[in-house]
Amino acid sequence: MNLKLKIWRQKDPNTRGKFVNYRLRDISADSSFLEMLDVLNEELISKGEEPVVYDHDCREGICGACGLYINGRPHGPDSLITVCQLHMRKFKDGDTIVIEPWRARAFPIIRDLMVNRNAFDALIQEGGYVSVNTGSAPDANAILVKKEHADLSMDAAACIGCGACVAACKNASAMLFVGAKISQLALLPQGKIESNRRVMDMVAKMDELGFGNCTNTGACEAECPKGITLTNIARLNREYYKATF
Amino acid sequence: MSSIFTSSLGKKLLMSLAGIFLIIFLLVHMGINLLIVIFDDPMVYNKAAHIMSTNILIKIFEIILFGGFLLHMIYALILQIQNWVARPNRYNKANYSNTSFFSKFMIHTALITLVFLVIHMMDFYLKAKFGHAAEVIVDGKAYHDFASEIIDKFKMLPFVIFYIAAFVFLGFHLVHGFQSAFKTLGMDHKKYTPVVQFLAIIYSTIIVGGFSFIPVYIYFL
Ligand code: HEM
Ligand code: SF4
Ligand code: FES
Numbered sequence: 322m323n324l325k326l327k328i329w330r331q332k333d334p335n336t337r338g339k340f341v342n343y344r345l346r347d348i349s350a351d352s353s354f355l356e357m358l359d360v361l362n363e364e365l366i367s368k369g370e371e372p373v374v375y376d377h378d379c380r381e382g383i384c385g386a387c388g389l390y391i392n393g394r395p396h397g398p399d400s401l402i403t404v405c406q407l408h409m410r411k412f413k414d415g416d417t418i419v420i421e422p423w424r425a426r427a428f429p430i431i432r433d434l435m436v437n438r439n440a441f442d443a444l445i446q447e448g449g450y451v452s453v454n455t456g457s458a459p460d461a462n463a464i465l466v467k468k469e470h471a472d473l474s475m476d477a478a479a480c481i482g483c484g485a486c487v488a489a490c491k492n493a494s495a496m497l498f499v500g501a502k503i504s505q506l507a508l509l510p511q512g513k514i515e516s517n518r519r520v521m522d523m524v525a526k527m528d529e530l531g532f533g534n535c536t537n538t539g540a541c542e543a544e545c546p547k548g549i550t551l552t553n554i555a556r557l558n559r560e561y562y563k564a565t566f
Numbered sequence: 567m568s569s570i571f572t573s574s575l576g577k578k579l580l581m582s583l584a585g586i587f588l589i590i591f592l593l594v595h596m597g598i599n600l601l602i603v604i605f606d607d608p609m610v611y612n613k614a615a616h617i618m619s620t621n622i623l624i625k626i627f628e629i630i631l632f633g634g635f636l637l638h639m640i641y642a643l644i645l646q647i648q649n650w651v652a653r654p655n656r657y658n659k660a661n662y663s664n665t666s667f668f669s670k671f672m673i674h675t676a677l678i679t680l681v682f683l684v685i686h687m688m689d690f691y692l693k694a695k696f697g698h699a700a701e702v703i704v705d706g707k708a709y710h711d712f713a714s715e716i717i718d719k720f721k722m723l724p725f726v727i728f729y730i731a732a733f734v735f736l737g738f739h740l741v742h743g744f745q746s747a748f749k750t751l752g753m754d755h756k757k758y759t760p761v762v763q764f765l766a767i768i769y770s771t772i773i774v775g776g777f778s779f780i781p782v783y784i785y786f787l
Contacts, residue, residue, distance in 0.1 A: 393662030492649035533652030538669040555754030
């Protein structure tokens with residue numbers, strides 16, 4: 322495939338970035354999106370230019386490190402996958418592909434397509450844990466958990482913290498991420514104990530970090546690679562009211 | 567408790583409660599307006615309007631209603647500004663995600679509604695309160711003759727078009743607003759959320775249809 326790429330290049334957090342156009346020839350339709358970018362970077366390096374910086378780690382869709390805003394959608398034109406799981410066969414020969422970083426005040430750009438997602442770490446530090454000793458594996462059966470709750474909690478726990486929800490949201494809101502973390506813990510007896518404090522702390526932190534407010538638009542749900550649903554946002558609201566009143 | 571007025575979720579709670587209150591108010595308002603076309607005698611409407619502008623309970627309700635509007639608008643604006651600030655640099659190519667369509671235009675449909683509201687208040691409410699309207703005397707008692715005034719107005723096409731257009735935009739606001747408020751209140755359910763979404767469309771259609779019916783009926787009378 323021959324492609325035209327329009328990529329956001331930005332030297333550091335404080336310099337203004339701009340789009341730069343590149344052309345790539347003979348890209349295999351079976352290569353992954355990140356492999357395509359690797360080919361581009363090798364060409365750039367061999368020409369003595371700076372390669373395009375982007376985040377990636379596992380390349381198997383489980384770590385959440387990769388995150389690119391491709392043709393107007395986080396993680397590109399497919400559902401329920403991360404960028405590393407995106408393949409070039411989803412594009413057509415001759416396509417122009419616009420690649421941007423996640424854009425949110427809470428996720429400042431480090432360089433090119435790489436953003437600083439420490440804000441998510443700060444949220445987790447605020448309450449994304451349980452402080453009680455839950456014992457070792459055999460103890461898991463000591464406290465009974467409703468199957469229904471275990472399932473919902475596991476669904477929420479699928480969140481990999483990629484930040485696509487923030488990137489997709491027109492308000493750059495972190496409600497889906499926080500909703501997933503709150504749900505995962507509040508649904509289990511081990512996490513219930515500090516559920517009130519957790520939700521108050523995490524919401525306060527979320528506001529402080531400069532994320533926007535939820536308007537129930539649903540872009541997050543549409544783009545989440547792990548299928549986290551808006552139900553988790555509704556549960557976050559409920560947990561918040563429970564802790565407040 | 568105090569975080570209700572300052573946190574993002576608290577502000578959304580207050581604005582959604584105010585929104586639901588306005589949703590109920592709109593139904594009542596529409597019911598009263600329809601009196602003008604249901605009854606041939608304009609005095610039915612004039613008498614209803616008279617009660618609305620003099621009854622003490624209604625006066626108390628009016629204050630609550632103003633409060634509701636203010637609460638809804640002020641928090642909506644604060645939240646909206648925060649949302650713009652949360653993404654200082656826009657995407658070059660954005661919004662290709664599959665989302666609730668009207669949700670993207672809430673502030674726009676809201677501002678159109680607000681313009682209508684301001685005109686509506688200047689045109690009608692102030693007149694009712696401070697009396698510049700024509701009067702009719704029935705059984706020795708003077709009433710504002712709003713019915714004739716409305717009928718005169720809706721005989722003119724530009725008024726009819728402006729009025730209906732304003733309600734269509736309010737309808738767009740409500741299609742998303744109605745169901746969004748439920749989620750904000752923490753209500754989401756596999757079975758019932760689609761029902762709520764369906765009701766949102768029905769409710770919005772009734773509001774737009776009900777309010778628009780009046781000028782159309784009068785215009786073609
Ligand atoms: C009779 C008129 C109105 C009714 C019945 C109404 C109702 C609603 C409802 C139910 C919501 C959803 C709240 C939520 O998601 O929790 C909403 C959202 C909103 N309203 Fe109104 N509203 C009205 C007028 C206005 C006006 C005059 C403004 C002017 C500033 C406004 C601004 C907004 C905004 C910006 C939102 C978006 C928030 C979001 O998407 O969640 N509304 N409205
Ligand atoms: S909720 Fe989904 S989109 Fe958001 S961080 Fe988690 S996995 Fe990524
Ligand atoms: S690189 Fe780990 S999810 Fe894509």
